[in-house]
Amino acid sequence: MNTIQPQTEDQATVQVKIDSSATNLLGLDRTGLEEFFESIGEKKFRATQVMKWIHQLGVVDFQEMNNLSKGLRNRLVESSYIQNLQVSEDLLSNDGTRKWLLKLPDGNVIEAVFIPEDGRGTLCVSSQVGCALDCSFCSTGRQGFNRNLTTAEIISQVWLASQLLDEEKKPGRKITNVVMMGMGEPLLNFNNVVAAVRIMMDDFAYGLSKRRVTVSTAGVVPAMDRLGDVIDMRLAVSLHATNDELRNELVPVNKKYPLKELMAACRRFIDKQNSRSRITFEYVMLEGINDRPEHARELIKLLEGIPTLMNLIPFNPFEGSGYRTSSNNAISRFRQILQDSGMTTVVRKTRGDDIDAACGQLAGKIEDKSRRHRRFAEPRFGME
Ligand code: SAH
Numbered sequence: 001m002n003t004i005q006p007q008t009e010d011q012a013t014v015q016v017k018i019d020s021s022a023t024n025l026l027g028l029d030r031t032g033l034e035e036f037f038e039s040i041g042e043k044k045f046r047a048t049q050v051m052k053w054i055h056q057l058g059v060v061d062f063q064e065m066n067n068l069s070k071g072l073r074n075r076l077v078e079s080s081y082i083q084n085l086q087v088s089e090d091l092l093s094n095d096g097t098r099k100w101l102l103k104l105p106d107g108n109v110i111e112a113v114f115i116p117e118d119g120r121g122t123l124c125v126s127s128q129v130g131c132a133l134d135c136s137f138c139s140t141g142r143q144g145f146n147r148n149l150t151t152a153e154i155i156s157q158v159w160l161a162s163q164l165l166d167e168e169k170k171p172g173r174k175i176t177n178v179v180m181m182g183m184g185e186p187l188l189n190f191n192n193v194v195a196a197v198r199i200m201m202d203d204f205a206y207g208l209s210k211r212r213v214t215v216s217t218a219g220v221v222p223a224m225d226r227l228g229d230v231i232d233m234r235l236a237v238s239l240h241a242t243n244d245e246l247r248n249e250l251v252p253v254n255k256k257y258p259l260k261e262l263m264a265a266c267r268r269f270i271d272k273q274n275s276r277s278r279i280t281f282e283y284v285m286l287e288g289i290n291d292r293p294e295h296a297r298e299l300i301k302l303l304e305g306i307p308t309l310m311n312l313i314p315f316n317p318f319e320g321s322g323y324r325t326s327s328n329n330a331i332s333r334f335r336q337i338l339q340d341s342g343m344t345t346v347v348r349k350t351r352g353d354d355i356d357a358a359c360g361q362l363a364g365k366i367e368d369k370s371r372r373h374r375r376f377a378e379p380r381f382g383m384e
Contacts, residue, residue: 023080026054026159027152029198040079042072048204054082055155055205058163084156085110090164097352100160104129104153108146108366110183112157113357114165114175121165122177125157127193128184130366133218135238135251137284139318140183144368148189154196157182158206177212181236185253186215187223194230201233210234214280221257224265228272235269236280236311237262241290242298250290259302266306278307278344285326285334286315292330296337303343310338310345316358 028036033047049067053059060082062073088109089101098114113124129146131138158178165173178200180186186193193215199205200213216236217224227235241247247254254262266279281303285291299310312335315325326334331347338345350358 022078024083024150024152025050025076025080026060026082026084026155027150027192027195029151029195030202030204031198032195036080040075046072050076051199051202051204055159055199055202058159058166060084083152084160085153087160087164091355091357093352093355093357095351095353097355097357098161098165099352099355099357100157100164102157102160104149110149110153110157110366111357112161112182113352114161114173115351115357116172120176121172121174122179123158123161123175124179124182125154125196126182126184127154127180127186127189130368130370131184132188132370133185133251133253135218135240137240137250137286137315137321137323139321142320143366144370146366146369148192149184151192151195151199154192155199158196158200162206175206176208177214178206178208179214179216179236181214181216185218185220187217187220187227190223190226194227197231197233211277216280216282218251218253219257219262219265220253221261221265224269228269232274234277234280235266236282237266238282238284239299240282240284242295242302246290250284250286263302263306270307278309280309280311282311282313284313284315285331287324287326287330289323291326291334293333293337296334300338300341300343308343310343311348312345313348314350316350316353 023036025033025036030047030051033050034044037044037046046068050065053065059065062068062076065073068076085102085104087100088103091099093099096116100112101109102112103109108129110126110129112126115122115124126149128148130143131140132145133141135141158175162175165175180193180197197213197215200208201210210233214234214236215227216238218238224235238251240250244254244258247259270277270279283290283299312331314331315323317323317325335345335347352358
């Protein structure tokens with residue numbers, strides 16, 4: 001494991017916020033930027049010029065934007081700013097995974113992780129400070145919840161990662177895919193996540209295709225429907241159980257949106273997509289809990305008719321979780337049953353283990369407003 005010297009505050013924020021009505025241009029998608037330019041009496045096409053400067057060229061100082069007139073640059077300085085998050089830790093794993101702890105203006109810390117694989121580089125992005133969903137096997141959930149990230153805070157993770165990976169000047173260290181699988185439930189921060197995804201996919205910004213941006217949800221059914229209505233992109237669903245009784249325990253949001261409704265929402269989502277793509281299902285392998293052959297067979301039945309990419313995730317343990325990872329044998333057996341039914345099934349490799357960057361290990365440093373942290377710190381007995 002290596003620690004890379006974090007950037008200074010000056011590098012993160014060149015433009016200083018002038019007054020509270022000023023806008024952080026980093027968080028505006030194309031439509032938002034067009035509206036902004038119109039509001040200051042400028043032509044809409046300035047939006048794409050400025051998007052290119054910020055997201056493609058990494059320029060955050062208006063004075064460097066030399067296809068804008070001097071007058072306009074000065075006006076931008078008065079009415080707006082471009083502010084990134086501050087890198088408070090920068091960790092490089094032996095397997096090439098790189099994780100950033102990013103400090104928010106209110107002192108909370110979130111995490112973003114770059115995972116290099118053959119021919120691609122995936123950035124795992126956070127959508128909230130903590131998470132309110134309280135999944136029993138997830139360490140982010142145990143930390144409790146503080147607030148939604150703004151669009152600027154979401155996109156800043158992509159901006160910083162691109163810049164810092166560029167600085168490595170090594171082949172193959174480029175973001176080709178983004179997964180909203182960091183801290184938080186993206187669909188409970190709907191508008192900000194959708195705007196950030198639009199920036200990721202914009203040809204004047206990061207230009208990622210709709211197959212290369214994935215939003216992962218624990219199953220917030222109404223928001224899945226809305227997502228399908230407004231944007232064409234990949235969806236991942238954290239399933240983890242094949243019946244309501246077990247899923248209520250592992251993923252408590254299931255009590256609100258049980259499996260039958262969730263599966264119906266998946267089918268509706270697929271129907272809405274232009275390019276009838278697949279849904280990725282995530283299934284964490286917990287020893288003795290959800291990893292038996294009969295679970296695999298139930299899974300096949302549950303997902304019948306849904307174009308599926310199954311992602312089996314060996315459970316990443318953390319202190320006090322109370323769960324163990326399934327054995328390699330149990331995982332292979334489970335995978336074989338799914339594959340024999342014709343389901344494309346991959347076992348996700350654990351990456352960045354030495355820097356705590358694996359799924360469910362992202363913890364950041366948050367001030368919990370749900371007081372869940374305290375609840376877990378208390379002895380379990382005598383509570384009920
Ligand atoms: N809230 C969203 C986004 C988080 S994605 C969602 O639930 O989909 C993070 C993925 O890692 C989810 O599939 C989550 O269930 C899984 N995960 C959480 N804790 C884990 C752990 N300890 N080991 C393995 N996977 C875990």
